[in-house]
Amino acid sequence: MSLINVTNLTFAYDGSYDNIFENVSFQIDTDWKLGFTGRNGRGKTTFLNLLLGKYEYSGSISSKAPFEYFPYEVKNKENNTIDVIEEIFPNYVLWEVMRELSLLEVDEDVLYRPFSTLSNGEQTKVMLAALFLKENSFLLIDEPTNHLDIDARKVVSDYLRTKHGFILVSHDRAFLDNCIDHVLSINKTDIEIQKGDFSSWWANxxxxxxxxxxxxxxxxxxxxxxxxxxxxxxxxxxxxxxxxxxxxxxxxxxxxxxxxxxxxxxxxxxxxxxxxxxxxxxxxxxxxxLLKNIESSEKLKISQLSFHTDRLVELENVSVFYGDKTACHDVTFTIEQGDRIALTGKNGSGKSSIIKLICGEDINYTGTFRKSNQLRISYVSQNTAHLYGNLKEYATANEIDESLFKAILRKLDFSRIQFEKDISDFSGGQKKKVLIAKSLCDKAHLHIWDEPLNFIDVISRMQIEDLLLEHQPTIFFVEHDIEFCNNIATKIVQL
The missing domain is CATH 1.10.287 (Helix Hairpins)
Structure with missing residues (x-):
């Protein structure tokens, strides 16, 4: 056991007048399993980078243990997985690698396949296995769940529960509750540490x-x-x-x-x-x-258009193909007005293919698929790489009300300073909030959201939950946050 001491830490990015951290002091025990939480843009990844010594700052950070950051950057993904592990940890012992992979429910044959052929979930698990080979380091684990389906999240959470000595950035409440014993939270004006899991921290x-x-x-x-x-x-x-x-x-x-x-x-x-x-x-x-750390979580609103029939979409024995590969087969379900349907299944089971079909992309399929040409759909994609320009330009390009759009973003904890920045400079969570705010402004009969909560902070997730429960729009969504699915879905379609 040793201590990490943070004393009078103050930091601001070059050219910024606002400090991200100001005279912050606290201690961390290197045996703890810390869940790291806070609103998007508050500085979670920045703090991890400060621990790694990437930026200059005032104050002091002292630690006897070296820091190790996840996810690793894999420069050559065409190398076999065992070679990627060797780049990460040259002194690995093969049986220890195989032990960690077994705990993460990954077949050992992935070691001798090109890393690029592994699924995103398998890549995440392999890098976590390599990370925990470094036993004397304090581990900084930055959002490992974003490429994991529900089953894989449970496996990784169970795996982390057996470990210690890490800071884990995650916004998945069930995931955190299962594997942490302390919470490190970035508040509006300070950083605090509490013993317990996420639920006990939130109750307090x-x-x-x-x-x-x-x-x-x-x-x-x-x-x-x-x-x-x-x-x-x-x-x-x-x-x-x-x-x-x-x-x-x-x-x-x-x-x-x-x-x-x-x-x-x-x-x-x-x-x-x-x-x-x-x-x-x-x-x-x-x-x-008083009130210095109370988070603003004003209610969100959505005004969905009514459609002329109750049944919006119907699939009967639908199979989707890409060349000679079957993405999914014999899928049958309907979407009716008022439904909140969670589309679930392991990564690669065809969820995105079904969404593309409903959204009107040219997809090769068999079976019966019915959708009215008059049905207006608002779509939130997984991908945010296409976002750039300022918010005014984005609102104009997407024909949405700029004032309403920005008002929603303010409720999702955007500062007015953020409105002046280019969207491409936003954090991952802030980019997803842009897509969700745009969708809430759309005049649509059906909302389709594909993994909308990736990178989005817990408080914003709760705001979105409250919105969907209060206004009960028709929504078809893919999401791997099990608590969100349990709270929101009126139906579940399992692939």
């Missing part, structure tokens, strides 16, 4: 937020009362002071001796006024300490 955060909101309401009433009292007392003391130092026609020979009394009274009132003002200022300062 909700309790703290509720307390701060109640205290804030109470404090606002107190400040109003104190302000009014201070104003009244200031008026009294000013009048008394005027009587003390100026001419008062009410003072006659009979009560001239009251001048010292008037002075004492004025002094007392001035003192009371000053005391009340100090109490008011103290209350304002206390207020400033």
């Amino acid at each position: 955060k909700e309790l703290q937020d509720s307390y701060e909101l109640a205290e804030n309401d109470k404090l606002k009433k107190d400040i109003k009362r104190l302000s009014e009292a201070a104003k009244r007392t200031a008026d009294w003391s000013n009048k008394a002071e005027a009587k003390k130092i100026g001419f008062d026609p009410a003072i006659t020979e009979k009560n001239i001796g009251r001048r010292p009394y008037q002075g004492a009274k004025a002094k007392k009132m001035m003192s009371r006024s000053k005391s009340i003002q100090e109490r008011q200022q103290s209350a304002i300062e206390d207020k400033s300490k």
Whole structure:
């Protein structure tokens, strides 16, 4: 066991006036299994890069253990997998590699196949196996779930539960709950560490937020009362002071001796006024300490168009082909208005092929497929590589209301500064939010979302869940976040 000490860490990117971190201090035990959470764009990957020494910063980071980052960059994917592992860890022992692959439910024959022929999920598992061969390092695992289906996520989460000594960036609640014992969270104004899993951290955060909101309401009433009292007392003391130092026609020979009394009274009132003002200022300062880490999670809205028939899409015994390869076969289901259908299945089972067929791409298929030409579909793709330009240009190009589009992004925790940047410079989660916000602006009868939550932070996922549960739009989606699927889906189509 050793400690990682972060002391007075302050960092900002070149050319930026805003610090990502400012005077941040905390300790990490290298035996912990840390889940790392926070809103998109708060600096999770930046912090990992600071640990790796990639940027200059003020303050100090000290650790006896070296850091190791996942995912690795594989320069030559045509090499056999065993050669890729050797590049990552030249001192590997074959039986240890095979042991880790077995725990990750990967056949050992992948070792002697070109790395490029492995599925994305297999590549992820191989790199994780290589990562955990480095026993004396503290491991920085950055979003390993993005290319894993539901079954693979369970396997990897179970695997990580048997390990220790890592920071894990993930937004999958069930995945985190299964394999971590501490939470490292980037809040609006600080970084904090709590013992427990994600659910216990979230429950504690909700309790703290509720307390701060109640205290804030109470404090606002107190400040109003104190302000009014201070104003009244200031008026009294000013009048008394005027009587003390100026001419008062009410003072006659009979009560001239009251001048010292008037002075004492004025002094007392001035003192009371000053005391009340100090109490008011103290209350304002206390207020400033509240609400600093409460996350904005305003409700989202969607206005879906109504279609002239209940049945929107029908597939009966549909099989999809690419050349002589079958992507999926004998698929049968219908999409009716009000359905929230989760399309599930292992990677490679044909989910994306079904989505392409419904969205109107030229797909080779057999069986019966029916869809009205008048059906308007709003589609969110897995891929964000096509996003570039500023948000105004994007809204214009996609014929959506710019004000509504930006309002939705603000609710999804975009700062106004973000609106001035090129979309290509956004984080992965922020790019996905652009696609979702655009989809919420679309005038459509059916929303089709293909893995919409990749890279998106937990709080935004909960906002999207609340949206779908409240407005109940017709949606057909692929998503590997099991908790999201369980909360949202009214039907499940298993491939």
